[in-house]
Amino acid sequence: MKRIVLVDDHAMVRDGLRLLLTTRADWLVVGETGDGRMVCDVLRDTQADLLLLDLELPGCHGTQLAQQIKAEFPEIKILVLTGNAHAATVRAAMAAGADAYMLKHEDGDELLCAISLVLSGIRYVSKTLARALEVEDGATVAPITAREKEILALVANGYSSQQIADKLNLSVLTVRKHRQNLMSKLSLRNVAEVTAYAIRDGLSISNPGA
Structure with missing residues (x-):
């Protein structure tokens, strides 16, 4: 409580x-x-x-x-x-x-x-x-691509890079690159900040196995 x-x-x-x-x-x-x-x-x-x-x-x-x-x-x-x-x-x-x-x-x-x-x-x-x-x-944030937004939601839901790669049929290196680009674009430092951003942006948050 x-x-x-x-x-x-x-x-x-x-x-x-x-x-x-x-x-x-x-x-x-x-x-x-x-x-x-x-x-x-x-x-x-x-x-x-x-x-x-x-x-x-x-x-x-x-x-x-x-x-x-x-x-x-x-x-x-x-x-x-x-x-x-x-x-x-x-x-x-x-x-x-x-x-x-x-x-x-x-x-x-x-x-x-x-x-x-x-x-x-x-x-x-x-x-x-x-x-x-x-x-x-006066911040200018680079636009987020549809793929990056998809990966953002998965990261916020707790998926690992390997799980994201398997789910989206991408290589792990590609997923890691997308994650690095997202963190840089949005000035995010860790998964907790990614989760908070995803919720503010209206992305669905659920469990990885759902």
Whole structure:
């Protein structure tokens, strides 16, 4: 059972989040507050695994709070859920120790997916924000071919290079080259980041044997 704390200064937002999280039997909301000054006390009392954190809070800004929490509770995952879409704020929050960043108007299913990823140790920025950050940075990403997208989905599903080669009737060397090109194009460093990207891109994630 994963224990979750909600931090938002709007009670109705907390109510909505609590209702959404009840759709997962393995998650339990164990505490909540709307006051930034009370967050650490709630975390001490609840031994939470995950904190859903708004940035605009009475008593303490969320970015400063994230840094404080990571210093005192390094094992707790922090998912920022806010209305602030400024690129500088996203970067500041992630640099302060946030494990994920999402906007309040985004889809509830994506939030549930992001929580699952964060709890499994994968950092996440929502699809909308990831694209906005690329535009602001002036990043030019080379287009992904249909074959590369197919391999991306298989890598994210846990297939090895040999399994992908067998499934697509390619040589292992060809598959490895495609994987290297993908990682370079998308600035991805490992399979966890590939999985997060694939989910943001709407690719199907399942089990290799399915």
